[in-house]
Amino acid sequence: MEIRRFVVSPIQANCYVLSESLDKGARAVIVDPGDTDLTQVFTYIDDHEFKVEANWNTHAHFDHVLGVDIVRDKYHCPSYLHPDDQGVWDATPASTQQWIQRNVEPLNAPDEYYRDGDTVNLAGEVFTIWHTPGHSPGGVCLVGREFALTGDTLFRGTVGRTDLPKASPGAMDASLKRILEWDDNLVIYPGHGESTTFGVEREHNRFLRIAARGGE
Numbered sequence: 001m002e003i004r005r006f007v008v009s010p011i012q013a014n015c016y017v018l019s020e021s022l023d024k025g026a027r028a029v030i031v032d033p034g035d036t037d038l039t040q041v042f043t044y045i046d047d048h049e050f051k052v053e054a055n056w057n058t059h060a061h062f063d064h065v066l067g068v069d070i071v072r073d074k075y076h077c078p079s080y081l082h083p084d085d086q087g088v089w090d091a092t093p094a095s096t097q098q099w100i101q102r103n104v105e106p107l108n109a110p111d112e113y114y115r116d117g118d119t120v121n122l123a124g125e126v127f128t129i130w131h132t133p134g135h136s137p138g139g140v141c142l143v144g145r146e147f148a149l150t151g152d153t154l155f156r157g158t159v160g161r162t163d164l165p166k167a168s169p170g171a172m173d174a175s176l177k178r179i180l181e182w183d184d185n186l187v188i189y190p191g192h193g194e195s196t197t198f199g200v201e202r203e204h205n206r207f208l209r210i211a212a213r214g215g216e
Helices: 039-048 068-075 083-090 092-100 169-179 198-204 206-212
Strands: 002-008 013-019 027-031 051-056 079-081 119-122 125-131 140-143 147-151 187-190
Touching: 002 039, 013 039, 013 187, 027 039, 027 119, 051 068, 051 119, 068 079, 079 083, 083 092, 169 206, 187 198, 198 206
Parallel strands: 027 051, 051 079, 147 187
Antiparallel strands: 002 013, 013 027, 119 125, 125 140, 140 147
16 A cells, blocks of 8 residues: 655645555545645646545545545545534635635535444555544544554644634544554554654653543
8 A cells, every 4th residue: 555645735734645556557545635736646646547536534624625626526536524524514615715815616515424433445455434523523534454544633743723613622532532542553644744653642642641641
């Protein structure tokens, strides 16, 4: 499995392309296409002639979903979202205007909804959906055998903000306590910033350390 990170949007969000290999024609998915300019993403995909099978979204904040319809139009693939983030998805034009003063059209509805415990797969690699609300009501982590895409739930050294509309500090605390069962060797690919491992975060991320102590 190959994973390539692209930093997109004025808020420096991570968009990922997962592919079964770097061979021409390999199957691929796009995770969190968070800008209307995805030239670098598309160039990488088209240079390898990847067959894009799906768009998986970790949550619906505008800096993670702005390019969803562009992706669907170009590759004719379904887009996935947790249903609890539908309201955030629908607010994309308003939130985009608020944060980066850009006018955009409303997004079309997601094609599929995934829920806690569901699985999605790419070329036989299975990812389990962990519903991890806190940063947004429908935030999820996609957890595979060796790595997890954590969106804005868990970053290197910190966690997602809980002072935004529809965010919940209590829900974030519960989500962090729940993911403490993850293996320390799991590589973490977050929605912003560099990758890390869960073991490093368990030891050094003060939010996870607080969760492990049962809160403060």
